[in-house]
Amino acid sequence: MDKNNTQEIIQKEKDFVLPTYTRLPFVLTSGKGSYVYDNEGNQYLDFGAGIAVSALGHCDDEVVNAIQQQAHTLSHVCNLYHSEPHAHLAEKLCQHSFADKVFFSNSGAEAVEAALKFARKYAHTKYGEGKTRLVAFSNGFHGRTFGALSVTDREKYQAPFRPLVPDVEIIPLNDIEAARTAIDDNTCAVIVEAVQGEGGIFPASEEFLLTLRASCTRHGALLIMDEIQTGFGRTGKLWAHQHTSVQPDIMTLAKALGGGLPMGATLMTDAVAACIEVGDHGSTFGGGPVAAAAALVVLERTQRQDMLDHVLEMSAYLTSEITALQLPQVVAIRSHGLMIGIELDCKAKPFYETAHHYGILLLTAGPNVIRLLPPLTITKVEIDQFIQAFVRMISGVKP
Numbered sequence: 001m002d003k004n005n006t007q008e009i010i011q012k013e014k015d016f017v018l019p020t021y022t023r024l025p026f027v028l029t030s031g032k033g034s035y036v037y038d039n040e041g042n043q044y045l046d047f048g049a050g051i052a053v054s055a056l057g058h059c060d061d062e063v064v065n066a067i068q069q070q071a072h073t074l075s076h077v078c079n080l081y082h083s084e085p086h087a088h089l090a091e092k093l094c095q096h097s098f099a100d101k102v103f104f105s106n107s108g109a110e111a112v113e114a115a116l117k118f119a120r121k122y123a124h125t126k127y128g129e130g131k132t133r134l135v136a137f138s139n140g141f142h143g144r145t146f147g148a149l150s151v152t153d154r155e156k157y158q159a160p161f162r163p164l165v166p167d168v169e170i171i172p173l174n175d176i177e178a179a180r181t182a183i184d185d186n187t188c189a190v191i192v193e194a195v196q197g198e199g200g201i202f203p204a205s206e207e208f209l210l211t212l213r214a215s216c217t218r219h220g221a222l223l224i225m226d227e228i229q230t231g232f233g234r235t236g237k238l239w240a241h242q243h244t245s246v247q248p249d250i251m252t253l254a255k256a257l258g259g260g261l262p263m264g265a266t267l268m269t270d271a272v273a274a275c276i277e278v279g280d281h282g283s284t285f286g287g288g289p290v291a292a293a294a295a296l297v298v299l300e301r302t303q304r305q306d307m308l309d310h311v312l313e314m315s316a317y318l319t320s321e322i323t324a325l326q327l328p329q330v331v332a333i334r335s336h337g338l339m340i341g342i343e344l345d346c347k348a349k350p351f352y353e354t355a356h357h358y359g360i361l362l363l364t365a366g367p368n369v370i371r372l373l374p375p376l377t378i379t380k381v382e383i384d385q386f387i388q389a390f391v392r393m394i395s396g397v398k399p
């Protein structure tokens with residue numbers, strides 16, 4: 001296709017799509033593995049993976065087959081009926097985690113929304129009125145629906161939409177004393193990312209997570225781990241909290257889960273599930289057979305030890321290659337598997353905006369951090385290609 005066509009599509013989006021995002025000026029039409037292609041035939045090495053969605057790369061053969069087969073057989077079953085992919089996926093997620101029960105939805109924010117509702121219901125059922133406080137952390141991100149936004153520490157995102165869900169307290173991440181003080185008998189749940197993604201790739205320390213676990217247990221509050229960005233092998237373990245000995249009561253999943261199809265999941269222990277009754281929550285599409293069929297492939301592939309070893313090997317290689325560049329703008333590199341933050345002494349957004357001219361796609365996290373989330377299947381050859389383009393971009397060599 002030609003440039004005119006690109007401009008027509010961009011104009012049409014400007015005319016008809018609500019501008020809640022600024023989009024980069026090209027039109028993506030296909031993808032395979034670690035690469036995506038625009039409608040003018042340009043190739044981009046995708047180090048954003050659709051914001052941690054395409055863990056197995058784009059159009060993975062097994063995922064595509066699973067989707068095609070299920071779409072031919074039965075593409076939608078609402079939750080008034082039983083369906084096999086839904087049942088299998090719930091079983092496998094429980095087998096591969098601390099959880100006993102799963103609720104399926106269609107996005108990360110919905111998975112968080114469900115987690116917050118289940119926590120409120122648990123507290124209400126077990127302890128009665130008044131135990132409603134939610135504790136969340138500075139710089140954390142959990143989504144943009146009302147509940148998820150209420151526990152997301154972003155003044156700019158929250159301000160126009162107040163009043164939000166009440167009784168939320170935001171405290172500094174990794175501040176053990178603040179956590180001990182904030183979590184009390186009025187706390188219903190604490191929600192935390194093992195590694196903050198949108199916030200700039202900041203990990204919660206093991207000591208801090210142990211404190212949260214102990215305080216929650218002491219005060220009858222639930223610990224919710226938001227693994228929407230960190231889950232499915234992204235950090236080198238299937239779930240990022242498995243780098244520690246901490247077990248949550250609830251875990252939220254989305255992004256990589258559906259293999260590119262929209263899907264969210266809220267996993268919980270039997271103790272939480274015992275407080276939830278028919279009608280307490282729902283979703284027309286949640287756990288639909290096509291997304292579940294794709295998710296079964298994603299879970300099977302990302303839980304394998306060889307995949308997790310590959311993530312750690314590629315993480316070490318990519319991190320050492322970036323470090324070796326000794327770029328003057330780089331203040332710090334934070335690597336957690338294939339979730340890598342490169343903190344700069346300047347704004348990161350201009351690099352995000354120009355990377356495509358160098359044939360690469362990357363993300364930011366906060367004002368000064370370049371965020372890399374390549375597919376977990378990335379290879380050394382692709383990393384070498386990325387590094388060559390990255391150094392030219394960051395050094396201002398003309399594309």
Ligand SMILES: Cc1ncc(COP(=O)(O)O)c(C=O)c1O
Nearest residue numbers: 107108109141142143197228229
């Ligand atoms: C940790 C975390 N939680 C929740 C969300 C919200 O997910 P979604 O955009 O699918 O609603 C995100 C998205 O970036 C996330 O990174």
